[in-house]
Amino acid sequence: xxxxxxxxxxxxxxxxMGLSTAVCISQLVPRCSITVIxxxxxxxxxxxxxAGMLIPPVYPDTPIHKQKQWFKETFxxxxxxxxxxxxxxxxxxxxxxWQIFRSIPTExxxxxxxxxxxxxxxxxxxxxxFPQHVFGQAFTTLKCEGPAYxxxxxxxxxxxxxxxxxxxxxDLWELHQSFDIVVNCSGLGSRQLAGDxxxxxxxxxxxxxxxxxxKHFIRDGSGLTYIYPGISNVTLGGTRQKGDWNLSPDAEISxxxxxxxxxxxxxxxxxxxxxxxxxxxxxxxxxxxxxELLAQGxxxxxxxxxxxxxxxxxxxxxxxxxxAARLVSECAQALRTPVPKSKL
Numbered sequence: 001x002x003x004x005x006x007x008x009x010x011x012x013x014x015x016x017m018g019l020s021t022a023v024c025i026s027q028l029v030p031r032c033s034i035t036v037i038x039x040x041x042x043x044x045x046x047x048x049x050x051a052g053m054l055i056p057p058v059y060p061d062t063p064i065h066k067q068k069q070w071f072k073e074t075f076x077x078x079x080x081x082x083x084x085x086x087x088x089x090x091x092x093x094x095x096x097x098w099q100i101f102r103s104i105p106t107e108x109x110x111x112x113x114x115x116x117x118x119x120x121x122x123x124x125x126x127x128x129x130f131p132q133h134v135f136g137q138a139f140t141t142l143k144c145e146g147p148a149y150x151x152x153x154x155x156x157x158x159x160x161x162x163x164x165x166x167x168x169x170x171d172l173w174e175l176h177q178s179f180d181i182v183v184n185c186s187g188l189g190s191r192q193l194a195g196d197x198x199x200x201x202x203x204x205x206x207x208x209x210x211x212x213x214x215k216h217f218i219r220d221g222s223g224l225t226y227i228y229p230g231i232s233n234v235t236l237g238g239t240r241q242k243g244d245w246n247l248s249p250d251a252e253i254s255x256x257x258x259x260x261x262x263x264x265x266x267x268x269x270x271x272x273x274x275x276x277x278x279x280x281x282x283x284x285x286x287x288x289x290x291x292e293l294l295a296q297g298x299x300x301x302x303x304x305x306x307x308x309x310x311x312x313x314x315x316x317x318x319x320x321x322x323x324a325a326r327l328v329s330e331c332a333q334a335l336r337t338p339v340p341k342s343k344l
Contacts, residue, residue: 024152061286091148
């Protein structure tokens with residue numbers, strides 16, 4: 001029971017989920033202390049490898065209206081940053097380009113079409129650039145770059161009094177003595193920490209190259225080939241290798257990525273300073289966003305789980321972080337509500 005005291009909250013994980021959730025909690029939950037605990041921090045997280053394009057995947061187990069809400073809240077949050085003096089510091093920018101298809105997609109207009117800016121069907125003339133493709137969508141969206149955005153979130157968290165600890169957690173019960181509520185944002189770590197066997201890696205290998213003349217993004221609708229220009233480099237991808245845990249770059253795969261991207265944008269033959277990166281997307285059939293009260297004998301530990309965004313982490317992060325923070329707020333209120341004594 002903590003009727004008046006500070007509610008002590010630990011967030012496990014310091015990728016985009018852990019840090020954004022901690023920032024949202026510090027804004028939404030009164031009289032709390034917040035500590036982010038992680039073994040890995042930027043630039044060593046999956047979020048640092050992600051291109052960070054706001055083009056959301058579809059989660060089969062999550063209602064579409066929920067997915068749209070999460071995406072819209074994230075888009076609005078990042079759009080405000082993109083239109084502020086903080087944009088460069090936070091690594092957030094607007095990018096225009098094309099998503100192209102080799103056959104007409106079942107969904108010509110995706111659920112997120114009215115969230116991104118200026119969504120429309122590509123014209124015949126635009127499609128001439130891509131002779132192998134028969135259909136495309138043109139729109140402007142946001143790109144949020146982990147290597148800048150994560151330190152920016154850390155700075156905001158510290159500014160509001162949050163603490164950051166480097167430590168490997170083997171079991172959430174380790175936190176029971178020092179914390180009242182635990183937020184699990186450990187991504188793939190949830191296989192161990194939450195015993196979740198539904199979560200699995202989808203390996204992504206990308207190239208970060210210098211090609212400053214490339215100004216438009218190009219994404220094949222399969223999600224396997226993409227060209228995403230950013231602030232200081234262009235991300236070329238990619239792969240989606242389910243169940244593959246290997247973090248070492250594969251030279252053959254890199255060759256394949258480069259040749260597929262050059263087929264879409266031949267000027268990339270002139271790209272230089274090619275760096276290989278690998279990230280493991282934490283995937284499951286739907287995002288896990290829920291409260292759980294762990295019990296061990298008479299001990300209780302309220303946990304809020306917030307993980308499993310797969311390839312949509314950056315595209316969905318602020319919307320789901322707001323929801324996770326609301327769940328934490330409910331847990332905090334429950335801790336502060338005295339339990340009535342039975343009249344014996």
